[in-house]
Amino acid sequence: MTSPLTSLPKVSVLTRRHVVTALGASAALAGSRAARAASAAKGIYPVATCSYMVMFVAQGLGYFKDEGLDSRLVQGGSGVKTREIIASGQGDFALADFVHPMLLTNKGRPCKALTAVDRIGAGLQFMIRADLYAQGITDLAKFVAWKRPDGRKPLVGVSSIGGTTHVWSSYFLEKLGYDGMVTWLGVGNVDTMLGSLKTKQVDVLINTYSLVGEVERQGYGKLLYDGSDPQNWDSVIGGTVPVTVNYCLQARIERDPALVQAWTNAVMRAGQWVDKHDPEEIYGAIEPFVGSTSRESNLIEIKSTKAVGNPAGLIDQAAFDRGAKVWFREMTGVQRLPLDAVYAARFAEAAAAKYPA
Structure with a gap:
């Protein structure tokens, strides 16, 4: 099979510093808000690939900080290990496959997806x-x-x-x-x-x-x-599916809904920023997080992941139903759940209202 990997046009390299500088207006807006103590929040991602670039952008461009969060990102090592970290309470939010919050919910640790970041699985x-x-x-x-x-x-x-x-x-x-x-x-x-x-x-x-x-x-x-x-x-598959989601424990939602909303706001802003910027700019924002693979390889992945992104972040019933045949089968061990049992739509809806695409 012929590889679809093609050379991207050569343009000037945009560093993370350039990107952050370009977003000075956003930082100024954040600085004009009423001062408040930053809330600590730890985000977990499975591995250092561009599939998780929305979380990296939110961190790299200061969107978590804008929302009043003192955020820290930690590599889990895999989707399963990421799930275990969230279940143990050692992490607050995760970005991984939708199957993980479903499994935790099945096992008595109720979880909710907050946003979907894609419409097609980008890592197959x-x-x-x-x-x-x-x-x-x-x-x-x-x-x-x-x-x-x-x-x-x-x-x-x-x-x-x-x-x-x-x-x-x-x-x-x-x-x-x-x-x-x-x-x-x-x-x-x-x-x-x-x-x-x-x-x-x-x-x-x-x-x-x-x-x-x-x-x-x-x-x-x-x-x-x-x-x-x-x-x-x-x-x-037959159409779009929310494959990768931003999620947290239901207990976190109940304990601090304002923190959950702030995290969701930042992730949604990051998704919208990715949608509107080219691969070189995106790479400039996330480069510190994806150093195990070359710039050229990362640009290819950024382009493909961006193409299947879901900047609106919302999950609809039809897309969920298409994914159900993959999630709810013997191989995964996931017991069937309705959408509202594993999706707290109000956070994405509030974020979308605050930051319309």
Whole structure:
């Protein structure tokens, strides 16, 4: 399969300092507000990829600060570990797959999504070892039919078992008729994911465009299948879905709704800013958070993630129903829930009213 990765036009590099300076008017507005003590808030994100750039933008451009928050962002290491951190109370807010607040709700730790940041899963790029691609294994059908030298099924690496990539890519394989034909492995964060493919510990790695850019640039991997391609996505899923959400425990909402509203406001502003700015500007704002992959690879991922963004942040019933077939199945272990049980719409609606797109 021919890689869709294309060169972006060369423009001047915009640093984070330039971006922050350009937003001086926003800072001035924040400074004119009545002084109040900053509220501490810790946000958790799974891994350091541009898929989570809305949270990075909110931090990098001072939107959390504008809302009166003393914010700190922490990498969880995977979607599952991020969920565990939130459940334990060691983090206040998370940005990860919608399946995580659903699972916590099922297990007696009620959670609510606050905003959705996308409409299509942006990290469903299947990368195969370059040596296998050179042997003629150039599509999914050939890959799942291939056996390792010891006769075992092919090994497929994802950040974590039960995380975003695993949930969605396993559904794709089921619908394409390849259920049970691979062995899944959780291989961790960006560095260990890349290392697992490079050292042939896995045969295919599934993650984002920035990792595709790295493996192809270094020559040890090739793009095999792109589940995020709109044609592939629609053929399997049938339309938009709130894949990645900003969420917190219901207990946090009950204890401090003003803090939750402030966080939601900042994330929504960040989503709107991303929607209106080009990849170079976005990279300037988030560069400190995505240093494990090259600038060129990150620009590719920013472009693709921006294309499927949801700047309005709202979740509608039809989109939720499309996602239900992926979330509520035996593989995930998630018991069916209605939308209002896992979505506190009032925070996104209030943020949208305060900051109309």
